[in-house]
Amino acid sequence: MNNTLSSYTPSNSSYSNSLKKLTFETWAQQWADKRWVIFLAAVFLVSVPVFFEAPLVRLFPGLSLALTGGWLGLSLFLGSRPATQRWGDLLFGFTWTWMAGSIYWGWFRWEPLLHLPIEAIGLPLVVVGFAKGWGKLGHWFYLGSLFGTAMTDLYFYLVDLIPHWRRLMLVEPNLTQPIFQSAVAQMQTPSGMSWAIVLVVILLTVGSVPLLSRQLHWWAFGGAVLSTLLVDGLFWLVATAA
Structure with a gap:
């Protein structure tokens, strides 16, 4: 009798594991189909570097750069499974923003002129992806993040904050307060405030219009662009509190 009952155990266990797998995959796919979830995920992935990277x-710049391989491996793993394909796609785009951030802020942060070219390191992959018809969600997320970075850098050039950038990257953390105060004073000039308003309007427009679409990749793009306002706002608070 015991032997007979035990013969059903593997089958029941296998069924239970299959059910759990099916439940997880169904859950992952259902959430990935929701536009607002993709939007929030894009916002989160742009904001992560501020708090962690x-x-x-x-x-540890070398460790940060090495983690790029981990993000890439995870994105490819998730992308190979139908239920998590969209999450892998989105993470694939995030991988290149992480890699670019690691390279620039690890070894070249004192030279603002190199910031945007290094952040654009993933553009060749975007071009290839669009040509081959794969990675649309991740590529549009990456482009949204890059656009936000370009707008922030443009503001630094227009308001002549580049010298402050260089000095901040060269001094010890306990010596940054006067530099922050000088930068904030320059941002609060009529010219600084005017350009800030112009660029905020551009970011709001470029980030909001894609949300009128029902396609997920536009929501990833919009989330990445609009999250620039969140990140820049945090930097503004840090600078004014210094």
Whole structure:
């Protein structure tokens, strides 16, 4: 009798595992189909470097760059499974923003002129992806993040904050307060405020219009663009509090 019952155990266990797998895959796919979830995921992935990558890359740039391989491997793994394909796609785009951030802030942060070219390191992959018809969600996320970076850098050039950038990257953390105060004073001039308003309007427009679409990749793009306002706002708070 016991032997008879035990013969059903593997079958029941296998069924239970299959059910759990099916439940997880169904859950993952259903969430990936929701536009607002993709939007929030894009916002999160742009904001992550502010809280995690920035301090990591300053102390351990090599480790931060090495993590690119982990992100890439995870994105390819998720992308190979139908239920998590969209998450892998989105993470694939994030991988290149992480790699670019690690390279620039790890070894070239004192030279603002190199910031945008290094952040654009993933553009060849975007071109290839669009030509081959794969990675649309991740590529549009990457482009949204890059556009936001370009707008922020443009503001620094227009308001002549580049000298402050260079000095901040060269001094010890306990000596940054006067530099922050000088930068904030320059941002609060009529010219600084005017350009800030112009660029905020551009970011709001470029980030919001894609949300009128029902296609997920536009929501990833819009989330990445609009999250620039969140990140820049955090930097503004840090600068004014200094």
